[in-house]
Amino acid sequence: MNALQRMAGALALAALAGGVYAQSAVDEIAKYRQQLQDGNPAELWEARGEDLWKQKRGPKNASLEACDLGKGPGVVKGAYALMPRYFADADRVMDLETRLVHCMVTLQGFSQADAVKQPFGSGSRRSNFEALAAWVTSESKGSPMNVSLSHPKMKESYQIGEKMFFFRGGPHDFACATCHSESGKRIRLQDLPNLTEKADAQRGYTTWPAYRVSQGELRSFQWRLYDCFRQQRFPELKFTSEGSIALTTFLARNAAGGTFNAPAIKR
Amino acid sequence: MADPMRIRAVSKDGIVNVKVLMSHEMETGQRKDGSGKIVPAHFIQNVTATHNGKTVLSAQWGPAVSKNPFLEFNFKGGQKGERIAVTWTDNKGDKRTDEAAIN
Amino acid sequence: MSDEEASARALTVMKASFNERGQAKLDRLDQDETQRLCSIPPSVKLPKEVTDRIEKLNLELVKYPTDGRMLGDWREGEKIAQRGVGMQFSDNPKNPAGGNCYACHQMTKEEISFGTIGPSLYNFGKLRGNSEAIQRYTWGKVWNAQAYSACSNMPRFGHKGILTEKQIKDVVALLLDPSSPVNK
Numbered sequence: 386m387n388a389l390q391r392m393a394g395a396l397a398l399a400a401l402a403g404g405v406y407a408q409s410a411v412d413e414i415a416k417y418r419q420q421l422q423d424g425n426p427a428e429l430w431e432a433r434g435e436d437l438w439k440q441k442r443g444p445k446n447a448s449l450e451a452c453d454l455g456k457g458p459g460v461v462k463g464a465y466a467l468m469p470r471y472f473a474d475a476d477r478v479m480d481l482e483t484r485l486v487h488c489m490v491t492l493q494g495f496s497q498a499d500a501v502k503q504p505f506g507s508g509s510r511r512s513n514f515e516a517l518a519a520w521v522t523s524e525s526k527g528s529p530m531n532v533s534l535s536h537p538k539m540k541e542s543y544q545i546g547e548k549m550f551f552f553r554g555g556p557h558d559f560a561c562a563t564c565h566s567e568s569g570k571r572i573r574l575q576d577l578p579n580l581t582e583k584a585d586a587q588r589g590y591t592t593w594p595a596y597r598v599s600q601g602e603l604r605s606f607q608w609r610l611y612d613c614f615r616q617q618r619f620p621e622l623k624f625t626s627e628g629s630i631a632l633t634t635f636l637a638r639n640a641a642g643g644t645f646n647a648p649a650i651k652r
Numbered sequence: 653m654a655d656p657m658r659i660r661a662v663s664k665d666g667i668v669n670v671k672v673l674m675s676h677e678m679e680t681g682q683r684k685d686g687s688g689k690i691v692p693a694h695f696i697q698n699v700t701a702t703h704n705g706k707t708v709l710s711a712q713w714g715p716a717v718s719k720n721p722f723l724e725f726n727f728k729g730g731q732k733g734e735r736i737a738v739t740w741t742d743n744k745g746d747k748r749t750d751e752a753a754i755n
Numbered sequence: 756m757s758d759e760e761a762s763a764r765a766l767t768v769m770k771a772s773f774n775e776r777g778q779a780k781l782d783r784l785d786q787d788e789t790q791r792l793c794s795i796p797p798s799v800k801l802p803k804e805v806t807d808r809i810e811k812l813n814l815e816l817v818k819y820p821t822d823g824r825m826l827g828d829w830r831e832g833e834k835i836a837q838r839g840v841g842m843q844f845s846d847n848p849k850n851p852a853g854g855n856c857y858a859c860h861q862m863t864k865e866e867i868s869f870g871t872i873g874p875s876l877y878n879f880g881k882l883r884g885n886s887e888a889i890q891r892y893t894w895g896k897v898w899n900a901q902a903y904s905a906c907s908n909m910p911r912f913g914h915k916g917i918l919t920e921k922q923i924k925d926v927v928a929l930l931l932d933p934s935s936p937v938n939k
Contacts, residue, residue, distance in 0.1 A: 508677075549768075566797050
């Protein structure tokens with residue numbers, strides 16, 4: 386194949402011609418996803434995240450390199466596969482983003498309000514969290530998911546998250562479970578993972594964060610929950626809120642034993 | 653200033669395989685923003701790759717190329733340890749060059 | 756933590772974990788009895804007296820059209836079935852909401868992008884006819900799905916004010932009108 390042909394292949398958009406049957410459309414989407422795997426733009430976020438981790442920033446002019454993600458200060462390798470987890474220094478359960486905020490406040494001297502200013506990126510307004518999450522999670526690629534519930538606060542967080550998952554509310558009576566508690570279902574043509582079932586929960590959880598081609602953005606797990614609740618017609622989920630952490634604990638624990646494989650790429 | 657490119661170049665059996673990820677908005681000039689105004693076109697127009705001062709790839713791009721583009725190509729004659737440089741120029745005159753060693 | 760304690764803790768945590776935004780106020784977290792009873796995994800089967808009670812109380816909440824006419828324009832109904840927005844904090848409340856039927860149901864042969872959370876509704880009217888009893892059932896199902904199937908995943912479009920009476924007439928026509936593509 387010559388360079389131009391390859392380029393055309395790599396740059397081609399999935400053209401879903403009308404008139405094809407649903408199953409072949411689903412197959413074509415799967416093929417499209419596979420083609421995108423090679424050259425995932427998430428790497429651009431990973432690179433920026435690594436720079437941000439090492440850069441001296443904030444009122445204290447410090448980097449995040451002394452940040453303890455649970456495996457000791459500065460240990461990033463494999464840390465995400467064990468999160469959310471209980472942190473004794475804060476006496477609470479934290480997911481990755483919550484821990485990053487904690488480190489930005491304690492190590493770099495940012496105020497809480499300044500730290501959480503741009504939780505998600507939007508065009509030129511970029512989010513440091515999404516870049517940092519891309520990099521930190523990439524350092525867990527290949528690690529088995531192993532969130533432990535041995536601490537009572539982890540157990541409590543899991544139970545709260547489970548209740549939230551099945552909580553029906555809002556004008557549409559939707560819960561997370563409406564779309565994610567039965568196997569083999571689709572919304573329009575999009576396959577829905579059954580997050581109460583092991584294999585699907587693993588596949589679902591271990592592929593976030595992800596680069597969303599349709600948005601041209603890398604999206605973190607906090608964003609995933611935020612936007613699910615928006616579509617559920619709930620109010621706006623607060624970034625790094627206790628509820629968001631509890632739901633993450635529930636989903637991460639259900640994915641135990643799965644091999645972490647993100648940042649991924651999705652439609 | 654645009655973010656750096658990610659470039660990977662691997663030599664095998666005399667052929668160098670190069671993979672490049674570029675950070676760019678690639679606005680087509682046909683989209684409208686929330687208030688109905690056209691978002692101005694902003695896209696990469698020219699891409700060149702050079703090895704030992706010799707151009708091994710030259711491409712003209714347009715607004716049909718996706719945001720954060722990925723480019724893959726092969727060329728003959730590169731050796732491990734040598735460097736490959738990739739440059740893009742966009743329609744606003746912004747330009748970026750990055751280099752990587754061939755592995 | 757007992758199951759009831761967990762439910763109570765979860766509610767407290769949720770109240771503190773959301774901000775009101777746009778049309779989505781915090782009262783969206785205040786559950787009615789149906790929502791509360793149905794906040795369970797699909798594997799949990801509620802006792803028959805509970806599901807009977809849910810269906811009875813919801814059936815009593817169905818409001819039938821004031822002019823007695825239940826069939827509107829299926830062409831408008833098709834647009835409502837395709838439309839996915841409405842009631843999100845990102846939506847402008849001045850714009851009409853959609854029913855988003857295709858998200859979960861197959862409806863026509865032409866539309867291949869349909870979901871499978873609900874059953875296929877293709878030929879819904881052709882199989883059932885459009886007698887007054889069928890019209891009344893279809894109306895009630897769209898107005899308040901819990902009236903006929905306790906803990907159904909389907910929104911209560913009329914009861915919750917998602918769709919207007921006029922819109923529901925159009926959706927019922929999409930399902931029952933013999934000339935609708937649903938019945939072709």
